[in-house]
Amino acid sequence: MSSYRLDYLDHLESEAIHIFREVAGQFEKPALLFSGGKDSITLVHLALKAFRPGKFPFPLVHIDTGHNFPEALDFRDKLVTEIGEKLIVRKVEDTIRSKNLTEQKGKFASRNALQTYTLLDVIEEFGFDACIGGARRDEEKARAKERIFSVRDEFGQWNPKLQRPELWNTYNGKIHKGENVRAFPISNWTELDIWNYIKRKNIELPSIYFSHERKVLEHEGQLVAVSEFINLEPTDIVTSKKVRYRTVGDMTCTAAVESTASNIDDIITEIIATKTSERGETRIDDKVSEAAMEDRKKNGYF
Amino acid sequence: MDILRFITAGSVDDGKSTLIGRLLFDSKSILIDQLAAIEKQTRNRQDGEIDLALLTDGLRAEREQGITIDVAYKYFSTPKRKFIIADAPGHIQYTRNMVTGASNADLAIILVDARNGVVEQTRRHSIIASLLNIPHIVIAVNKMDLVGYSQDVYNNILIDYAEVAKSLGLKDVIYIPISAINGDNIVDTSTNFPWYEGESLLHILENIEVYNDINLDDPRFPVQYVIRPQREDLHDYRGYAGKIASGIYKTGDKVVILPSEITSTISAIEVSGQEVQEAFAPQSAILHLADDVDISRGDVIVNQNNLPQLSNELEVFICWMDHKPLQAGNKYFFQVNSRVVRCVVKEIKYKLDVNTLQKLDAPDKAGLNDIVNATIKTASPIPFDSYKKLRTNGGAILIDETSLLTAGACMIQDAITD
Numbered sequence: 001m002s003s004y005r006l007d008y009l010d011h012l013e014s015e016a017i018h019i020f021r022e023v024a025g026q027f028e029k030p031a032l033l034f035s036g037g038k039d040s041i042t043l044v045h046l047a048l049k050a051f052r053p054g055k056f057p058f059p060l061v062h063i064d065t066g067h068n069f070p071e072a073l074d075f076r077d078k079l080v081t082e083i084g085e086k087l088i089v090r091k092v093e094d095t096i097r098s099k100n101l102t103e104q105k106g107k108f109a110s111r112n113a114l115q116t117y118t119l120l121d122v123i124e125e126f127g128f129d130a131c132i133g134g135a136r137r138d139e140e141k142a143r144a145k146e147r148i149f150s151v152r153d154e155f156g157q158w159n160p161k162l163q164r165p166e167l168w169n170t171y172n173g174k175i176h177k178g179e180n181v182r183a184f185p186i187s188n189w190t191e192l193d194i195w196n197y198i199k200r201k202n203i204e205l206p207s208i209y210f211s212h213e214r215k216v217l218e219h220e221g222q223l224v225a226v227s228e229f230i231n232l233e234p235t236d237i238v239t240s241k242k243v244r245y246r247t248v249g250d251m252t253c254t255a256a257v258e259s260t261a262s263n264i265d266d267i268i269t270e271i272i273a274t275k276t277s278e279r280g281e282t283r284i285d286d287k288v289s290e291a292a293m294e295d296r297k298k299n300g301y302f
Numbered sequence: 303m304d305i306l307r308f309i310t311a312g313s314v315d316d317g318k319s320t321l322i323g324r325l326l327f328d329s330k331s332i333l334i335d336q337l338a339a340i341e342k343q344t345r346n347r348q349d350g351e352i353d354l355a356l357l358t359d360g361l362r363a364e365r366e367q368g369i370t371i372d373v374a375y376k377y378f379s380t381p382k383r384k385f386i387i388a389d390a391p392g393h394i395q396y397t398r399n400m401v402t403g404a405s406n407a408d409l410a411i412i413l414v415d416a417r418n419g420v421v422e423q424t425r426r427h428s429i430i431a432s433l434l435n436i437p438h439i440v441i442a443v444n445k446m447d448l449v450g451y452s453q454d455v456y457n458n459i460l461i462d463y464a465e466v467a468k469s470l471g472l473k474d475v476i477y478i479p480i481s482a483i484n485g486d487n488i489v490d491t492s493t494n495f496p497w498y499e500g501e502s503l504l505h506i507l508e509n510i511e512v513y514n515d516i517n518l519d520d521p522r523f524p525v526q527y528v529i530r531p532q533r534e535d536l537h538d539y540r541g542y543a544g545k546i547a548s549g550i551y552k553t554g555d556k557v558v559i560l561p562s563e564i565t566s567t568i569s570a571i572e573v574s575g576q577e578v579q580e581a582f583a584p585q586s587a588i589l590h591l592a593d594d595v596d597i598s599r600g601d602v603i604v605n606q607n608n609l610p611q612l613s614n615e616l617e618v619f620i621c622w623m624d625h626k627p628l629q630a631g632n633k634y635f636f637q638v639n640s641r642v643v644r645c646v647v648k649e650i651k652y653k654l655d656v657n658t659l660q661k662l663d664a665p666d667k668a669g670l671n672d673i674v675n676a677t678i679k680t681a682s683p684i685p686f687d688s689y690k691k692l693r694t695n696g697g698a699i700l701i702d703e704t705s706l707l708t709a710g711a712c713m714i715q716d717a718i719t720d
């Protein structure tokens with residue numbers, strides 16, 4: 001009888017595949033938002049499970065802030081070639097120019113907030129009616145209430161009070177013209193689930209997830225990679241440390257953690273032992289205010 | 303390691319948030335920075351204790367109003383299990399949230415304040431739990447510290463609740479005395495209850511058997527998507543993709559496609575990219591059939607020896623979830639799994655008093671949070687099982703045709719035969 005039991009990772013995988021196929025079945029023009037991080041790499045892997053030997057019924061869309069880790073971009077291109085799917089890249093830089101946007105100033109000037117504009121533009125350009133994203137509910141409090149299918153108005157805005165109740169495994173993807181849905185297949189996964197799944201399925205990741213030597217700047221207890229995108233001051237002390245990344249976002253707003261973990265097992269051991277949550281440790285932008293994430297979600301951030 | 307999904311219910315202030323905070327805290331699922339954020343917010347309190355309830359209050363609007371207004375999901379795990387908590391608020395108006403959280407819960411923890419005993423809300427939440435067919439119920443009698451950990455108080459509550467359980471026909475009810483705030487009986491059994499012989503709450507949650515709740519007897523496969531690679535070498539490939547709602551499928555099985563009632567045989571099965579001989583609920587799979595038949599999204603593939611009901615007139619319980627009221631004669635989209643058809647709500651038979659289970663006279667209109675018994679006619683036949691028998695093929699949502707909001711949750715009771 002025990003052969004008819006699924007363990008928790010199989011459960012999560014099956015649920016994610018189901019959500020992917022609901023998106024494919026319910027929408028005319030979906031897209032998969034690909035950030036280059038481990039969550040979106042896992043998404044691609046799950047999409048392969050959901051649709052092979054067929055093609056993905058959607059392109060991958062990368063909103064390129066111009067502040068990416070070069071390793072992540074190389075990895076992206078290699079992955080896309082390997083799986084033979086379509087990739088659309090839109091640059092925040094171009095939006096900044098065409099829309100005359102004002103960039104953040106300061107030491108860690110981030111384009112995180114501006115990528116919302118590029119995202120909304122690309123949604124309009126291609127008429128995407130559903131964007132699949134790799135957000136997880138364990139990441140942050142406001143996310144904890146997010147639906148699997150989350151309806152956004154034409155400004156990409158999320159209204160926490162108008163979310164549709166979601167029952168059983170039944171997803172209501174009906175929308176009006178101009179609205180679109182964000183769909184989150186890995187909502188119920190935690191950071192540790194992702195790592196365990198990556199390990200089980202032998203999923204390849206960009207090298208920056210593993211321990212490597214890097215020049216960093218210590219800023220309020222966080223380690224920020226020295227790059228052309230941050231403005232060093234003469235008093236700043238740059239040191240070389242063995243670090244790895246727990247999330248891969250922009251070089252300006254993603255902090256590294258000191259680590260010697262050079263393979264998945266070491267990383268899992270470290271995560272089990274860590275006492276700081278993923279976002280708290282490595283997202284410089286979330287520290288700004290308690291409700292920072294909620295505010296950004298309302299404005300169309302995924 | 304498997305997964306347990308549970309909800310917590312109780313009246314406002316019974317200690318739901320504290321209990322969840324305690325489970326997360328004691329299972330070391332709260333991380334330093336989250337704790338720091340809570341400490342910052344708690345600093346103004348007089349007692350200086352960390353307010354565990356703050357962990358589960360998500361959105362700003364709620365923080366401002368000081369009540370939880372929506373379903374929030376929380377995660378923790380122990381070496382035995384991954385837990386998914388749907389935190390459904392206890393506020394009187396929010397039947398809809400509890401129904402949402404309950405729809406895929408394996409277990410409900412219903413909190414009872416030891417000082418107040420079984421109250422109207424306890425009955426209401428138990429009725430919803432039974433209507434939504436949650437397999438396991440835990441009655442957690444909280445705030446036992448405020449009644450001197452009295453066994454008498456506890457026993458009297460058990461006697462009262464046994465009545466409720468009996469009237470609802472609840473099968474699996476477990477009772478436990480706790481103090482969420484002090485952590486008594488949460489992770490470990492507490493010496494404050496020398497008279498309690500059961501296990502701690504966490505132990506119960508870790509060990510309750512949920513595997514048996516998955517139906518492996520009645521094969522139901524709602525087709526979500528048809529996979530047709532446009533490739534020379536896979537010219538004849540045609541895979542029906544879906545998630546097995548219940549039962550087991552084997553190659554060679556004789557199947558029927560509903561509602562068309564065309565028959566065929568399963569020629570191959572794929573799970574997670576591998577060819578397999580059999581697949582079972584709740585796996586996502588791709589089925590291949592021996593015959594070239596016309597199948598599309600919304601069809602259900604079942605075994606010839608085990609048919610669901612097929613009807614376009616249904617008796618349902620509806621929990622109404624929209625501000626716009628439900629009126630007999632209104633038309634909606636009716637969605638069961640991947641099948642969406644138009645329907646009309648023909649008649650509201652009666653309204654259910656969610657505190658007493660009494661049948662009240664049919665109202666003209668059903669409002670937000672009402673639960674009514676009604677008849678529905680669908681534009682084409684629905685292959686279904688009664689919700690009591692099979693949650694995964696007996697639950698449906700009603701979608702407003704103009705606002706497109708999810709307006710109601712239906713628990714299908716039976717087909718209507720003249």
Ligand SMILES: Nc1nc2c(ncn2[C@@H]2O[C@H](COP(=O)(O)OP(=O)(O)O)[C@@H](O)[C@H]2O)c(=O)[nH]1
Binds near residue numbers: 315444
């Ligand atoms: N004495 C005592 N107080 C409790 C206990 N559990 C919760 N409380 C208090 O009861 C109040 C309401 O708790 P809360 O968790 O916010 O209730 P909720 O509305 O059900 O989420 C708070 O002041 C808690 O500190 C308990 O076991 N004993």
